[in-house]
Amino acid sequence: MCLDFQTLPETVFSEDTTMKVREYFSRIAANVDIFVEQFRSISDDLLYDEEYMERFVIEKIGLNQEGLEEIAPELRPYCGRGLYIWQNPRQFSKYIIWMLQNAQKYSSYLEIGCRWGGTFIVVCEILRRVNPNLKWAIAADLIEKPPFIERYMELTKNSGFDILYFQGSSTSEEFIKLVNEKKPEISFIDGDHRIVGALKDHMLVREYSGIIIHHDISSDTVPETTLLWNSLKKLESGRQSVEFTDQYQSQKGKYFGIGALYNG
Ligand SMILES: C[S@@+](CC[C@H](N)C(=O)[O-])C[C@H]1O[C@@H](n2cnc3c(N)ncnc32)[C@H](O)[C@@H]1O
Numbered sequence: 001m002c003l004d005f006q007t008l009p010e011t012v013f014s015e016d017t018t019m020k021v022r023e024y025f026s027r028i029a030a031n032v033d034i035f036v037e038q039f040r041s042i043s044d045d046l047l048y049d050e051e052y053m054e055r056f057v058i059e060k061i062g063l064n065q066e067g068l069e070e071i072a073p074e075l076r077p078y079c080g081r082g083l084y085i086w087q088n089p090r091q092f093s094k095y096i097i098w099m100l101q102n103a104q105k106y107s108s109y110l111e112i113g114c115r116w117g118g119t120f121i122v123v124c125e126i127l128r129r130v131n132p133n134l135k136w137a138i139a140a141d142l143i144e145k146p147p148f149i150e151r152y153m154e155l156t157k158n159s160g161f162d163i164l165y166f167q168g169s170s171t172s173e174e175f176i177k178l179v180n181e182k183k184p185e186i187s188f189i190d191g192d193h194r195i196v197g198a199l200k201d202h203m204l205v206r207e208y209s210g211i212i213i214h215h216d217i218s219s220d221t222v223p224e225t226t227l228l229w230n231s232l233k234k235l236e237s238g239r240q241s242v243e244f245t246d247q248y249q250s251q252k253g254k255y256f257g258i259g260a261l262y263n264g
Helices: 018-027 030-040 050-061 073-078 089-102 118-130 147-156 173-182 195-205 223-235
Strands: 108-112 136-141 162-167 186-189 211-215 240-244 258-262
Touching: 018 147, 030 050, 030 118, 030 147, 050 073, 050 089, 089 118, 089 240, 089 258, 108 118, 108 173, 118 136, 118 147, 118 186, 136 173, 147 162, 162 173, 173 195, 186 195, 195 211, 195 223, 211 223, 223 258
Parallel strands: 108 136, 108 186, 136 162, 186 211
Antiparallel strands: 211 258, 240 258
C-alpha cells in the first residue's frame, strides 16, 4: 500500500459548509488505513518514546487545519493532512503515552465532540494496543458520521470491538439514556466548550468513568473549559489529576491542554 496521505484542497474549510467538507473527507478516507498500518507497526520501545511519538503525531497522524492561530508556525505544513486531529502534538504525544500506561484495565471509551474522528481513532488504537479486550467505543458529535469513522468501523468489523456513532447533542435525552445504559469506563470531553455544557458532560459520565479527560484546559482562547478544569481539579478531591500543557516556544500564548482526572 502507498503510505502517502491524500490531502484536501486548501480552500475547503474556508469556502465550504460542513456538509460539503464531509464529502471531501470521504475521498480521503484511506488515510485511516495508512494510519492504522503505520501505528500497528511501531515497536513497543518507540511507542513509549516521547520524542519519537511527538514526531509520529506530527508526520504520521496529521493535524487539523481549522483554528490555525492556535498552531505553532513550524507545524502549519502538517495541518490539513492525515487524520486532521485538533491537538497540540507535544501535549497529545505525552497524553497517549500516559494512556498506554494507565488505561489497560478499562474496556470501553467515549469521545464527546469527535469532529472528523481522528483523535477518536488514535485513542481507540492506543487502548486496543494495551488491552486487546477493549469491547466498545462511542464517538459523538452534532455533525453527520465522519467518513474517517465510517472507514474505521469497516476496518474493525468482526474483530470483537464495536464502534457506535451518535449524531446529536450530548445534552439530548437520547444521548443521556445511551450513556446511562452503556456506562463508559473512559470518557474524553471535547464537545460544547461553554462551562455549563462541559460541566454537564462531566456530570453525565463521572459515575461510570474511571478516567475522565478534558480538552482545552490551559487555553487563552477557550477560558471557560480552562476555568472548569481548574475548578474540577479541586472539586473532584477523590480523584488524581494529570495535565499535558506543554507549549511550543514559537508561540506567545497558551493553547489546548489535556487534563485527566482518574481513580488512583
Ligand atoms: C474542538 S472540536 C473536537 C475536536 C476533536 N475531539 C479532535 O480532537 O480532533 C468540537 C466538536 O464538538 C462538537 N460539539 C459541540 N457541542 C456538542 C454537543 N453538545 N454534543 C456533541 N458534540 C458537540 C462540535 O460539532 C465539534 O465538532
